[in-house]
Amino acid sequence: MSDRVPVLKIGDILLVSIQVDLEDQMVLDLQDDLSQQIVATGARGVVIDISALEIVDSFVGRMLATTAAISRVLGAETVVVGMRPAVAMTLVELGLSLGGVRTALNLELGLGYLRRAQDTPPARR
Amino acid sequence: MDNEESKRLLELLTARRADLLAQWEETVGASLRGRVSTAELGRELGELYDAVVDAVSKGGLAGRGEHFAVVRSLLVELSRTRARQGFTPTETAVSIFALKEVLEPLLAGSVEDARAYLQFARLLDDLGLFTVEEYARTREEIISAQSQQLLELSTPVVKLWDGVVGVPLVGTLDSARTQVVMEKLLQALVDSNSAHAIIDITGVPAVDTQVAQHLLKTVVAARMMGAECTISGIRPQIAQTIVALGIEFGDIPTKATLADALRHALMEIDKAAAARPAGLL
Structure with a gap:
C-alpha cells in the first residue's frame, strides 16, 4: 500500500500539496480522491503545490494536465503553484509546455487568481 | 649527449x-x-x-x-x-x-x-x-x-517595481547566455515574488530566428512558473526583421519601449488588485 497525497479543503478551494516523487498508484489514488472531494465539497478551485518537487518529468507533467482536465469537467479550475526555476528550465528544454494548466508563482498568488476567477464568472480564457 | x-x-x-x-x-x-x-x-x-x-x-x-x-x-x-x-x-x-x-x-x-x-x-x-x-x-x-566576466556582467536582473522585474539584455543571445539569463530571471521571480517580468532587448543588435527561439524559451519558462513576460525595446528595424523572417511571438505581449512595458505590467497589477475580494479567502 503506497502513501496517499492529502487533499485539504480551504473554503471552497481544495489544496493538494505534493511532497514526494509520485508513482503510478499514487497518481491514480490522488485523481480518485480529488474528484470525489470536488463533488463532495462542491469546490470551485483546486491548487496543486509542487514546490517540493525537484524533478518534474513528462509523467508528472501529464498527471498535472489530466488532473486539471478532470477538475475542469467537475467545475473547478486548477492552478499549479510553486514550480522551481530549475524545473521550469528542464521542462522547456524537454519541449513540454504544460498546455492548459494555469500556473502561479506561489500559493498566495494562486489563491488570489482563483478568487478573482470565481468573482468574474465569464473568464477571459 | x-x-x-x-x-x-x-x-x-x-x-x-x-x-x-x-x-x-x-x-x-x-x-x-x-x-x-x-x-x-x-x-x-x-x-x-x-x-x-x-x-x-x-x-x-x-x-x-x-x-x-x-x-x-x-x-x-x-x-x-x-x-x-x-x-x-x-x-x-x-x-x-x-x-x-x-x-x-x-x-x-x-x-x-x-x-x-x-x-x-x-x-x-x-x-x-x-x-x-x-x-x-x-x-x-x-x-x-x-x-566568463562578460557573461556575468551582461545579464543583470533588476527590480523595476513591486512585483515587476526587468532584464535589460545587451549583446547577442546564444544558448549559453540564454541559460544564464533564464536561471537568473526565474530565480529573481521567486526571490522578489514578482508575477511580471520585462525582457528588454534594446541592447540586442539583431534578432534572428535563433535569438527569437531563445527569447521564446525564456518566456515559456517564466510563464510555466506563473509569471507574465513582456518583451520590450523592439526597435523599428528589428520589428521589420521579425516580420520579414516570419517569427511568431504568439500571445506574448511586445512593446516598443521599456516604459510601455512597465505601464502594461502596472495596469495588469492594478486590474488584479481591483478584482481581489476582501478577506484572506
Whole structure:
C-alpha cells in the first residue's frame, strides 16, 4: 500500500500539496480522491503545490494536465503553484509546455487568481 | 649527449658571463623597443642565464629533462608577464633566441665549437618553443576569464517595481547566455515574488530566428512558473526583421519601449488588485 497525497479543503478551494516523487498508484489514488472531494465539497478551485518537487518529468507533467482536465469537467479550475526555476528550465528544454494548466508563482498568488476567477464568472480564457 | 661540448660551452658561458649577458640584454632590449625597463630586463635575463648555466652543468643539454625545472619555471613567469603586458609571441620568444645570436660569433671558430653551438641552439629552440606554448596558454586563460566576466556582467536582473522585474539584455543571445539569463530571471521571480517580468532587448543588435527561439524559451519558462513576460525595446528595424523572417511571438505581449512595458505590467497589477475580494479567502 503506497502513501496517499492529502487533499485539504480551504473554503471552497481544495489544496493538494505534493511532497514526494509520485508513482503510478499514487497518481491514480490522488485523481480518485480529488474528484470525489470536488463533488463532495462542491469546490470551485483546486491548487496543486509542487514546490517540493525537484524533478518534474513528462509523467508528472501529464498527471498535472489530466488532473486539471478532470477538475475542469467537475467545475473547478486548477492552478499549479510553486514550480522551481530549475524545473521550469528542464521542462522547456524537454519541449513540454504544460498546455492548459494555469500556473502561479506561489500559493498566495494562486489563491488570489482563483478568487478573482470565481468573482468574474465569464473568464477571459 | 657529448660531455666535451657541454663542458666547452660551460667554460665559455661562465668565463664571459658579464660580457655575454650585456650583449644579450642589448639585443633583447632592442627588439622590445624599451617597453620593459632596463633594470627589469637585466634582472630577468640574469636569473635566466644563471639558471641555464646551472642546469647545463648539472645534466647536460637535454632541454626537456628534470634538471631544467628551474629554467622552465622562470620561462613560465617571463611569458606570462609578457602575455599580460600585450607583447606578441615573437617579442616573447626573441628573449630566448637572442642568446643564440650572441653566442654565434664566439663559437664559429672550429668544428668542435660549431658542434657545441648547434647543440646549444637546439636547447634554446626547445626553450623558445616552451615559451611560446606558455604564452599561448596564458592568452587562452585570459580569454576564457574575460568571456566568463562578460557573461556575468551582461545579464543583470533588476527590480523595476513591486512585483515587476526587468532584464535589460545587451549583446547577442546564444544558448549559453540564454541559460544564464533564464536561471537568473526565474530565480529573481521567486526571490522578489514578482508575477511580471520585462525582457528588454534594446541592447540586442539583431534578432534572428535563433535569438527569437531563445527569447521564446525564456518566456515559456517564466510563464510555466506563473509569471507574465513582456518583451520590450523592439526597435523599428528589428520589428521589420521579425516580420520579414516570419517569427511568431504568439500571445506574448511586445512593446516598443521599456516604459510601455512597465505601464502594461502596472495596469495588469492594478486590474488584479481591483478584482481581489476582501478577506484572506
